[in-house]
Every structure is written in structure tokens, then in C-alpha cells.
Amino acid sequence: xxxxxxxxxxxxxxxxxxxxxxxxxxxxxxxxxxxxxxxxxxxxxxxxxxxxxxxxxxxxxxxxxxxxxxxxxxxxxxxxxxxxxxxxxxxxxxxxxxxxxxxxxxxxxxxxxxxxxxxxxxxxxxxxxxxxxxxxxxxxxxxxxxxxxxxxxxxxxxxxxxxxxxxxxxxxxxxxxxxxxxxxxxxxxxxxxxxxxxxxxxxxxxxxxxxxxxxxxxxxxxxxxxxxxxxxxxxxxxxxxxxxxxxxxxxxxxxxxxxxxxxxxxxxxxxxxxxxxxxxxxxxxxxxxx
Amino acid sequence: xxxxxxxxxxxxxxxxxxxxxxxxxxxxxxxxxxxxxxxxxxxxxxxxxxxxxxxxxxxxxxxxxxxxxxxxxxxxxxxxxxxxxxxxxxxxxxxxxxxxxxxxxxxxxxxxxxxxxxxxxxxxxxxxxxxxxxxxxxxxxxxxxxxxxxxxxxxxxxxxxxxxxxxxxxxxxxxxxxxxxxxxxxxxxxxxxxxxxxxxxxxxxxxxxxxxxxxxxxxxxxxxxxxxxxxxxxxxxxxxxxxxxxxxxxxxxxxxxxxxxxxxxxxxxxxxxxxxxxxxxxxxxxxxxxxxxxxxxxxxxxxxxxxxxxxxxxxxxxxxxxxxxxxxxxxxxxxxx
Numbered sequence: 001x002x003x004x005x006x007x008x009x010x011x012x013x014x015x016x017x018x019x020x021x022x023x024x025x026x027x028x029x030x031x032x033x034x035x036x037x038x039x040x041x042x043x044x045x046x047x048x049x050x051x052x053x054x055x056x057x058x059x060x061x062x063x064x065x066x067x068x069x070x071x072x073x074x075x076x077x078x079x080x081x082x083x084x085x086x087x088x089x090x091x092x093x094x095x096x097x098x099x100x101x102x103x104x105x106x107x108x109x110x111x112x113x114x115x116x117x118x119x120x121x122x123x124x125x126x127x128x129x130x131x132x133x134x135x136x137x138x139x140x141x142x143x144x145x146x147x148x149x150x151x152x153x154x155x156x157x158x159x160x161x162x163x164x165x166x167x168x169x170x171x172x173x174x175x176x177x178x179x180x181x182x183x184x185x186x187x188x189x190x191x192x193x194x195x196x197x198x199x200x201x202x203x204x205x206x207x208x209x210x211x212x213x214x215x216x217x218x219x220x221x222x223x224x225x226x227x228x229x230x231x232x233x234x235x236x237x238x239x240x241x242x243x244x245x246x247x248x249x250x251x252x253x254x255x256x257x258x259x260x261x262x263x264x265x266x267x268x269x270x271x272x273x274x275x276x277x278x279x280x281x282x283x284x285x286x287x288x289x290x
Numbered sequence: 291x292x293x294x295x296x297x298x299x300x301x302x303x304x305x306x307x308x309x310x311x312x313x314x315x316x317x318x319x320x321x322x323x324x325x326x327x328x329x330x331x332x333x334x335x336x337x338x339x340x341x342x343x344x345x346x347x348x349x350x351x352x353x354x355x356x357x358x359x360x361x362x363x364x365x366x367x368x369x370x371x372x373x374x375x376x377x378x379x380x381x382x383x384x385x386x387x388x389x390x391x392x393x394x395x396x397x398x399x400x401x402x403x404x405x406x407x408x409x410x411x412x413x414x415x416x417x418x419x420x421x422x423x424x425x426x427x428x429x430x431x432x433x434x435x436x437x438x439x440x441x442x443x444x445x446x447x448x449x450x451x452x453x454x455x456x457x458x459x460x461x462x463x464x465x466x467x468x469x470x471x472x473x474x475x476x477x478x479x480x481x482x483x484x485x486x487x488x489x490x491x492x493x494x495x496x497x498x499x500x501x502x503x504x505x506x507x508x509x510x511x512x513x514x515x516x517x518x519x520x521x522x523x524x525x526x527x528x529x530x531x532x533x534x535x536x537x538x539x540x541x542x543x544x545x546x547x548x549x550x551x552x553x554x555x556x557x558x559x560x561x562x563x564x565x566x567x568x569x570x571x572x573x574x575x576x577x578x579x580x581x582x583x584x585x586x587x588x589x590x591x592x593x594x595x596x597x598x599x600x601x602x603x604x605x606x607x608x609x610x611x612x613x614x615x616x617x618x619x620x621x622x623x624x625x626x627x
Contacts, residue, residue, distance in 0.1 A: 104578035
């Protein structure tokens with residue numbers, strides 16, 4: 001009985017991780033950058049939905065749509081302003097810039113909304129009962145919508161022109177350019193898509209964990225990143241399955257061992273994966289050319 | 291005369307004199323009251339930030355790897371030093387250095403333990419795995435009994451003085467700058483320039499990577515010990531990812547691969563927030579903005595790879611005077627002709 005609940009809870013938080021991990025993975029696949037600011041996009045999404053709903057009493061669907069658009073724009077802006085000038089310089093400076101942007105977003109949020117946590121009212125109230133078991137709507141909607149989004153995303157990457165361009169750019173940046181693909185647009189599109197997914201993840205996260213803080217994104221983002229590494233960074237099915245695995249592992253640790261040790265278990269998984277198979281479950285092994 | 295100026299013993303004597311002289315100046319400023327009690331106390335955080343930045347620069351700037359778990363080593367060293375000094379009862383001037391050395395050694399041992407597996411990875415993956423280890427260290431300290439758990443470790447003797455901090459800053463700078471100039475240092479630099487080429491030239495890259503990593507961890511541990519005996523309380527939540535990032539910001543702003551840059555930037559970035567007390571809430575915004583702007587416009591940091599050398603500066607000064615004298619002589623010759 002508890003096992004089923006723990007698994008369902010794990011799937012719920014896992015699908016949020018998967019949505020965020022997809023953003024990490026797509027961006028890494030294309031620009032080879034661990035986008036540390038990605039976690040903070042979640043935070044921005046959470047604050048923006050909360051603000052629109054509590055201050056302007058906007059209906060939920062409008063607030064969520066506006067948030068998705070805003071986060072996508074923010075993602076593209078960050079890429080254009082901070083990452084694009086450094087595309088040719090070494091990876092270390094790019095990584096440090098990403099950390100800087102992440103700090104910036106956190107501190108601006110702290111300035112605007114203070115460090116005190118805000119309460120987010122659940123959009124998906126009520127619950128459904130399947131057989132004898134009751135599940136809150138937040139749980140079922142999160143899992144169902146995430147699955148639909150992942151299916152749509154797979155179709156987009158496999159069957160549209162933009163998806164083809166994304167795959168080509170991540171395969172070989174310069175050759176793609178020679179083949180007439182607009183690399184800048186493709187990268188912007190990837191950032192927009194990833195940030196949009198993070199915004200959706202943010203809304204789902206807030207519906208079940210209700211507290212919003214300026215620093216909420218960093219741990220959530222790090223765990224989603226672990227999920228991306230577990231699945232094989234750069235691989236989309238990997239990010240999805242990795243996210244679900246991390247979610248379930250976390251939920252089982254909480255249920256059977258100790259809720260304080262969840263972070264240690266997640267990072268332990270990361271270390272084991274990196275040591276045994278750094279390319280993850282679905283990643284391709286990359287050899288360095290001399 | 292120029293030969294004497296360039297000889298190693300002379301350079302050592304010069305630098306030792308300068309170090310003692312600077313200490314005398316600082317002490318005089320404190321004793322005469324020009325630096326008030328509060329400002330004198332600020333010298334201690336400046337000192338351990340210098341040690342942290344310089345030690346991180348060894349791995350980030352000279353070895354060319356990006357570790358994101360420096361605060362983890364700092365906490366290990368801090369707890370080891372504090373637990374030692376709390377369990378023994380020796381005169382302060384023996385207990386503190388002993389505790390610091392133990393803290394440093396324990397942190398260096400952790401450096402080897404973590405470095406051996408972690409340094410098999412490169413670049414981004416190394417950054418992430420050290421981040422993971424840093425977080426795990428924090429969670430473990432949080433859940434252990436003898437570290438005080440989430441309540442922190444209280445009642446550590448306030449033994450850190452300006453003198454001890456100064457001594458350890460000088461030791462750190464001496465060890466790391468001579469290490470870099472040595473044969474081992476050149477091996478470390480060659481790994482930064484091209485790891486594959488270094489390995490092909492017969493340099494045991496794993497050995498040197500772990501060596502640099504654990505030395506860096508050891509000094510972070512010493513800084514942690516100084517920190518513990520300065521605040522007299524250790525709270526595991528202060529050693530999170532953000533702390534590592536703060537140290538990284540100091541190093542990157544000063545210049546990856548410039549010890550001089552790290553020292554200057556540690557001094558400035560420790561004093562600046564104190565001066566900006568009135569704008570406390572803008573402090574971190576300015577910090578992060580500065581980091582991004584510097585990265586975009588000057589990715590090599592403010593000092594690049596510039597190193598300050600007292601001997602060279604004096605040499606240059608003398609040769610400048612000589613040069614201008616000769617020029618003057620030449621000028622008068624022209625006029626008479």
C-alpha cells in the first residue's frame with residue numbers, strides 16, 4: 001500500500017525533474033554548456049505565476065500561459081546577452097558566466113520579493129479515486145500532462161524542420177551551418193523550448209510543494225541535472241527516464257530510510273554514474289580528438 | 291651588483307624582509323589605533339579568504355580544472371581542527387597551529403580520497419562531481435552526532451589572531467608560489483595547457499592532478515580551521531554550494547592563474563561588502579553582475595596571469611633609473627656635437 005503511494009509520489013516529482021532535465025539536456029546537446037541558470041528559470045516561473053494570480057487575480061490558465069511565454073523569452077535573452085558573446089571562448093568562462101547568471105536571478109528575486117517564502121495556492125484542487133486509493137489532482141495532472149508533453153516533444157524533434165535542425169546542430173555545429181541551417185535561430189529556439197518546459201515544471205512543483213523562495217531553483221535544478229546525467233546528457237529519452245528514476249529513488253529514500261538523506265542519495269547516484277558510465281544510460285561516448 | 295639582485299638567496303631575503311616589514315606595519319597600525327578594533331578584526335576574514343582563493347587558484351587557475359566543492363574541504367578542515375582543539379588542553383600558541391595543521395591534513399586526505407575518482411573526469415563533469423561531493427559532505431556533517439548536526443558545533447575557543455592568520459597566509463603564498471615555479475609546478479601547468487600532450491611527454495598526469503587537488507584541499511582545510519576558531523561556532527549550512535561559488539568568484543575576478551590577482555581580489559571583495567553595509571541587499575546583485583560582466587568583457591579576470599614579484603619590480607626600477615641616466619648622458623653628447 002505505502003509502496004504504491006511512494007511510487008506514485010516518485011513519478012510525480014520525477015516527471016517534474018524530467019521536464020527540467022529535458023531543458024538541461026537539450027541545451028547541453030547544442031551548446032555544450034551546463035546551464036546553471038536553468039534551475040533559476042523554475043524559480044522565475046514560480047514567482048511569475050504566483051504574482052499574476054495573487055496580485056492581478058488572473059485566471060490560472062492565463063497566468064500559466066503568460067509564465068511560459070515569459071520564461072521562454074527570458075531563456076532566449078540570457079542566451080543572447082550572456083552566452084552568445086562567449087560561444088568561442090573556453091568552456092570554463094562559459095560555465096562561470098552561467099553560475100553568475102544563476103546568482104543574478106536569485107538575488108534580483110530576493111530584492112523584489114524578499115527572502116521570505118510565499119505561499120502558492122494549488123491550481124489543481126480535489127482528488128480522484130482509482131479503486132480504493134485516492135490521488136490528488138495535482139499528482140494525476142502532473143504525471144498525465146508531463147507524459148503528453150514528452151510525447152509531443154519527441155514528435156517535434158523527430159518530425160519537424162526545427163527538430164531536424166536541432167539534431168543537426170547538436171551533431172556538428174559547423175557542418176550544420178555549412179548545410180544552410182540558421183544556427184543562431186536553432187540555439188534560441190532550444191533555449192526557448194527548454195525554459196518553457198522549466199516553467200511548466202515550476203507550476204507543477206508549486207502545486208504540490210506550495211512554498212516559493214528565491215533559492216528554490218538551485219537544488220531543484222541540481223537534481224534535475226543529476227537526472228540528465230543519469231539518463232545520458234544530450235539524450236532526450238535519457239532525460240525523461242533519468243528524471244523518473246531520480247524521483248522514485250528520492251521518494252523511496254524518504255519513505256524507507258530518512259528524509260534528511262534524500263540529497264545525499266541523489267548526489268550519490270550522480271557520483272556512481274559518473275564513475276561507472278559518465279555517458280549515462282542513453283548517452284553516446286565521445287572520444288577526444290588529438 | 292645585478293647578479294646579486296637576481297640571485298635566489300637575495301630574493302628570499304628580500305621577500306622575507308618585506309613580509310616581516312608588512313607585519314610590522316600592520317601591527318603598528320593596530321597598536322597606534324589607526325585601525326580600530328573592528329577594522330583590525332576584519333583582517334582575519336581577509337586572511338582566510340586569501341588562503342581560500344589562493345588554494346582554489348591552484349586547481350582552477352594552474353591545473354585548469356574547475357572544482358565546485360571547495361567549501362566542502364573548508365568545512366572538513368574546520369570541523370577537524372575544532373574537534374581537536376576542543377578535546378585537548380594545550381597552551382593556545384601550540385594548540386592552534388597544531389589544530390590547523392591537523393585540519394589541513396584531514397582536508398588533504400579527503401582531497402586525495404575525492405580527487406582519485408573525481409579527477410578521472412574533465413571539465414564540466416569534474417565541476418559537477420566535486421559539487422556532488424561537496425553537498426554530500428555537508429549532508430553527512432548535518433547528520434553526524436559528534437559534529438553537532440544541524441545545531442552546529444559550539445564553544446570553539448576564539449584563538450585566531452591577526453598574527454596567526456598572517457603567518458598562515460605567508461606560508462600558503464610561499465608554498466603555492468614556489469610549488470608553481472618548481473619542476474612539479476611546470477608539470478601542473480603543462481596539464482592545464484594540454485593534458486594529452488603532457489601525458490605523451492611522460493608526465494604522470496593523474497599523480498599531479500591528485501597532488502594539486504589535495505594541496506589545494508589542505509589549504510582550504512587550514513582556512514576552515516582559522517574560520518572555526520574565529521567565529522567559535524560552525525554551522526553546516528554555511529558550507530553549501532554558495533560558499534564554493536563565493537570563493538570561485540574571488541579567484542575568477544582576480545584572474546585564473548594569478549596568485550597576485552587572487553590576493554588583491556580577496557582583499558577587495560572582503561572589504562567591499564563591509565563598506566557597502568548600507569546597500570546590503572544589493573551586495574549579491576552587484577557581485578553576480580560583476581562576475582557576468584567581467585566574464586563577457588575580460589574572461590581572463592582583472593589581472594589575467596600577471597604575477598607580482600618584488601625582486602623584479604626593484605630590478606626594473608633600477609634599470610629604469612640607469613636607462614634614464616644613460617639617455618641623459620647621450621642627450622648632452624648630441625647637444626655638444
